[in-house]
Amino acid sequence: MQRRDVPTRRKFLRLAGSTAAIGAFPMLISVREVEATPEMMTTAIRALTGGATVQTGKVKLDIPPLVENGNSVPMTVTVTSPMTSTDYVKSIHVFNEKNPQPNLGNFYLKPSAGRAQVATRVRLADSQKIVAIAKLSDGSLWSVTAEVVVTLAACTEEVI
Amino acid sequence: MAAALINVPKKAKNGDVIEIKTLMSHIMETGYRHTASGEVVPRDIITSFTCRFDGEEIFRADLFPATAANPFISFFTVASKSGKFDFEWIGDNGFSETASASITVE
Numbered sequence: 001m002q003r004r005d006v007p008t009r010r011k012f013l014r015l016a017g018s019t020a021a022i023g024a025f026p027m028l029i030s031v032r033e034v035e036a037t038p039e040m041m042t043t044a045i046r047a048l049t050g051g052a053t054v055q056t057g058k059v060k061l062d063i064p065p066l067v068e069n070g071n072s073v074p075m076t077v078t079v080t081s082p083m084t085s086t087d088y089v090k091s092i093h094v095f096n097e098k099n100p101q102p103n104l105g106n107f108y109l110k111p112s113a114g115r116a117q118v119a120t121r122v123r124l125a126d127s128q129k130i131v132a133i134a135k136l137s138d139g140s141l142w143s144v145t146a147e148v149v150v151t152l153a154a155c156t157e158e159v160i
Numbered sequence: 161m162a163a164a165l166i167n168v169p170k171k172a173k174n175g176d177v178i179e180i181k182t183l184m185s186h187i188m189e190t191g192y193r194h195t196a197s198g199e200v201v202p203r204d205i206i207t208s209f210t211c212r213f214d215g216e217e218i219f220r221a222d223l224f225p226a227t228a229a230n231p232f233i234s235f236f237t238v239a240s241k242s243g244k245f246d247f248e249w250i251g252d253n254g255f256s257e258t259a260s261a262s263i264t265v266e
Contacts, residue, residue: 099226101224
């Protein structure tokens with residue numbers, strides 16, 4: 001009796017198992033991609049500061065503490081600075097913990113700005129911590145942190 | 161069809177700090193969303209915004225997928241002379257839009 005081409009139950013299960021394993025891998029990877037971690041924020045901040053000390057103060061972050069819709073969250077960053085040609089804010093960087101990417105925005109200012117304040121609207125994928133860091137002309141770094149609770153998350157929902 | 165909304169005061173006194181508000185219509189597709197069949201919707205965002213006054217850069221911003229659709233950006237500048245503000249948005253898939261606004265300083 002020839003047994004070579006008989007599809008046994010064991011063969012079938014083995015084949016089904018390997019196919020399922022292959023299918024599972026891309027899913028795992030994509031899940032990992034859309035979940036940033038606080039470590040990613042720490043790494044992004046370190047890339048900006050180069051390990052220099054970041055002091056708390058001077059920066060004010062206006063963002064609603066309770067957000068109903070994470071798809072558009074108004075955000076204003078203000079830095080206390082005289083904005084003269086010798087003492088001004090060079091740049092403002094905003095980071096988040098749990099979006100797929102740690103950056104919310106980078107803003108580059110000139111002394112001619114007069115007032116170190118920028119406003120924009122951002123997306124937030126989860127309730128999380130937002131950090132704004134200002135780089136001054138003398139090289140010092142100042143930061144502020146805000147906690148935001150998001151009811152409806154942005155970014156990762158399905159397209160219909 | 162892209163459209164920009166710019167809000168710059170037409171007139172200002174010398175030395176006034178004025179606010180400039182800009183809005184560019186754009187979908188800002190994050191690249192993290194999936195269709196119902198599981199395919200990733202490719203990223204399509206504006207990555208850079210620049211404002212120049214009489215050719216000199218006065219403000220610049222890097223944008224990310226975390227910027228909400230139809231990016232709104234507001235910032236300040238000191239009105240020191242009459243001139244023209246030029247705004248430029250650059251993004252994925254060759255997206256490039258410009259707009260301008262003039263101001264008279266007394």
